[in-house]
Amino acid sequence: QVQLVESGGGLVQAGDSLRLSCAASGRTFNAYAMGWFRQAPGKEREFVAVITRSGYAYYADSVKGRFTISRDYAKNTVYLQMNSLKPEDTAVYYCAADRWNSGSTRFSEYDYWGQGTQVTVSS
Numbered sequence: 001q002v003q004l005v006e007s008g009g010g011l012v013q014a015g016d017s018l019r020l021s022c023a024a025s026g027r028t029f030n031a032y033a034m035g036w037f038r039q040a041p042g043k044e045r046e047f048v049a050v051i052t053r054s055g056y057a058y059y060a061d062s063v064k065g066r067f068t069i070s071r072d073y074a075k076n077t078v079y080l081q082m083n084s085l086k087p088e089d090t091a092v093y094y095c096a097a098d099r100w101n102s103g104s105t106r107f108s109e110y111d112y113w114g115q116g117t118q119v120t121v122s123s
Helices: none
Strands: 004-007 010-013 018-024 033-039 046-051 057-059 067-072 077-082 091-098 117-122
Touching: 004 091, 018 033, 018 091, 018 117, 033 067, 033 077, 046 067, 046 077, 057 067
Parallel strands: 010 117
Antiparallel strands: 004 018, 018 077, 033 046, 033 091, 046 057, 067 077, 091 117
16 A cells, blocks of 8 residues: 655746655655646546656646756655646646556556645646
8 A cells, every 4th residue: 555645835926946855655666657637626537647667757738847846765755846837837736646657647457545645736
């Protein structure tokens, strides 16, 4: 069993930066791919970024060049550095773990989820 706890969300202005953190429990964290997804009101949950256990990272086109996903194996933590934030980035951001390390962009492929953290970007 893996438990994920996100933090770092908040209210910022367009152009600002935020760093989200996702702390994972369990010794198998390092074997999992870790993803970030987001869900805006009235919209479906969408893929943001994923990092595999080897460190390969992949991003949604909407955030490529602005967001960076990384992981600290010693701290069992995955991060999402978000720069040049836009109002359309406003959403609840979720961290997720994929025990099969597939690097998938589909939320159905993930086994464990955090509770989410709100990011609001004002114009």
